[in-house]
Amino acid sequence: MLEVEGLTAAYGPVRALDDVTMSIAPGAITAVLGANGAGKTTLLRTLSGLHPAKKGRVRMDGTNITALAADRIARLGMAHVPEGGGxxxxxxxxxxxxxxxxxxxxxxxxxxxxxxxxxxxxxxxxxxxxxxxxxxxxxxxxxxxxxxxxxxPRLLLLDEPSLGLAPMITASIMRVLDDLRAQTGLTVLLVEQNARSALSIADRGLVLSLGRVVASDEAKTLAADDQLRHAYLGF
Structure with a gap:
């Protein structure tokens, strides 16, 4: 569904994404995890056309969308829910x-x-x-x-959907995402500070630190890695 190769993005002299490579299978939920400032929001904004890529390539269903405007990307089947919902x-x-x-x-x-x-x-x-x-x-x-x-949409980008919400509401939203994936085959890229909650429904996880990918694996493998959890995931 989504292929990202060497994606780099910056805000002036500050490099927010540095050579990010990843792929997402159709119908999968992929969690993007990391501390504040890791580049998670920039990754979603760059994928959806809201922030320009400095270099690299993004393909959705084989179509190169790297330089497309946000509205054209949306019409191809990508939806982006920013942090705070808007x-x-x-x-x-x-x-x-x-x-x-x-x-x-x-x-x-x-x-x-x-x-x-x-x-x-x-x-x-x-x-x-x-x-x-x-x-x-x-x-x-x-x-x-x-x-x-x-x-x-066929691909849904979600930025911190649990931010500021009670645990019960967060659990409800996570269940909806899991149900959507099971019932409709929706592909989800989920940015979350609540790593435990995100990994509980994700198929795979990607950990960013200072704009670079430091880990990428099955969700259950990341959740079981004590050193990784303590260093990057906060639980």
Whole structure:
């Protein structure tokens, strides 16, 4: 689904990603882990076209997307939920979701997507006409993910979906991601500070430190590596 070769990105003289190489199989959940400043957010922003790559190559389903604009990448089937979700608080829940499917032509499929999102996130179904400003932090995160799913992505990039949320809400969101992968074959690239939670649902994990890949393996192998966990994962 995704192939990344030698990806490098910078902010001025500061190199945020340094020769990152990785691949993601279709239908897999891959966790991207590491401390603050490791380059996790920059990786997602560069993959989705929000930040330019200095060098390297990104392919999705064999198509080179390295230099494409973010909107073209989205139309190819990649959705990016940034840290904090970024919902529009002055709009209703339904209006926020509608934004996620604006470019899709099939009205019948858009209606079906609404139903599916409301089934996944029941609190949103109960608040369809309410402004997003009235939602809790967990509900706003559900709305951000739901809005991304309205576009029918094949690859979903999630940046810190558990940030600031209660453990019970975090567990609920992780279960939804696991269910989506099982039911629809959705491929997920998940950036998380909560390494234990991310590895519990991931197939593979990637650990970044100062923009470089320091470990890449099956999730259960990374979780069982005591030295790696203590050095980079915080549990």
């Amino acid at each position: 919902v529009l608080t002055e709009l209703t829940v339904e209006e926020n979701l509608r934004l996620g499917a604006l470019w899709r032509k099939d009205k019948r499929d858009r209606a079906k997507a609404f139903t599916e999102v409301y089934e996944l996130f029941e609190p949103l179904a109960q608040r369809q006409r309410k402004p997003a400003s009235t939602l809790s932090g967990g509900e706003r995160q559900m709305l951000a993910i739901g809005r991304a799913l309205m576009g029918r």
